[in-house]
Amino acid sequence: KFLEKLFEQEIPEVFDGLITVKKVVRIPGEKAKVAVDSYDDRIDPVGACVGMKGSRIHGIVRELGNENIDVINYTSNTQLFITRALSPAKVSSVKIDEEKKSAEVFLKLEEVSKAIGRGGHNIKLAGLLTGYELDVIREGNALEEEDDVELTEFSDEIEGWVIEEFAKIGLDTARSILNQDVADLVRRTDLEEETVLEVIRILKEEFED
Incomplete structure (x- = not known):
């Protein structure tokens, strides 16, 4: 909740309800991922949260002692949401198993370490954010x-x-x-x-x- 409150303080559109913070997951002191959405198509929720040249997000990052924050556009399209949640890695494709709530994520070799992230934080948070157990599969020739x-x-x-x-x-x-x-x-x-x-x-x- 702490991070949501910070978003409300720093970002007027969140405070006004134009942008909703859908979900926040974090590993305190390391990294956080925040999914945001807007009911107004004219608003770019991620852009508004990050601010010009990152001005808004920097305030929040400082407040958290330089914790790394990824702001992601929420979508109800699971495949797309998983793809976005794993940024900065570029995902080639996603294969979802709804019953097991798991997904196989296919990536090119050079994207694998970005998807996993330092200490495995990126993939762990992406899994928590999307609610799916994510399995990284390296695409090879x-x-x-x-x-x-x-x-x-x-x-x-x-x-x-x-x-x-x-x-x-x-x-x-x-x-x-x-x-x-x-x-x-x-x-x-x-x-x-x-x-x-x-x-x-x-x-x-x-x-x-």
């Missing part, structure tokens, strides 16, 4: 996939904790790692450059046969 190898297959050559580090950023197959830039991998994982290079050497051998 079908040709490559046939020829790809799960990283766990290399457990006799690559230590478990190293495989775990790659898995944390959504990389769990040989090709998913080989498609990345070394400097990028070092930056995104807690691994030393020589460890990353060693892993790449082992993986490359697999495909050179």
Whole structure:
């Protein structure tokens, strides 16, 4: 409720009832997602909440000690809502299972880590916001996939904790790692450059046969 009150204080249209805050989910101190809606088609609810160059949302962010806030346009179209809830990631497609209240979300490789977010916050909040259990599925090139190898297959050559580090950023197959830039991998994982290079050497051998 605290965050809703802040929206009422900072955003006149929310206070006046022109914009409704549909749902708020947050991990205090880390991140929040707020779904907003307006009954007036002339109003852009997200734009009004964010303000010119983010002026309105900055006030709220400061108030929360710099918590990251995503403002999302609410929609009753579940597929679209899930897609929006996972921003900043760009979702390719969504497959919904209404009975289980779950959804498979298909993303390109480079979007996976954005969808999951730091510490898994983004996907967790998107799930809470939409009320669906979200499962991220990486889209690969079908040709490559046939020829790809799960990283766990290399457990006799690559230590478990190293495989775990790659898995944390959504990389769990040989090709998913080989498609990345070394400097990028070092930056995104807690691994030393020589460890990353060693892993790449082992993986490359697999495909050179």
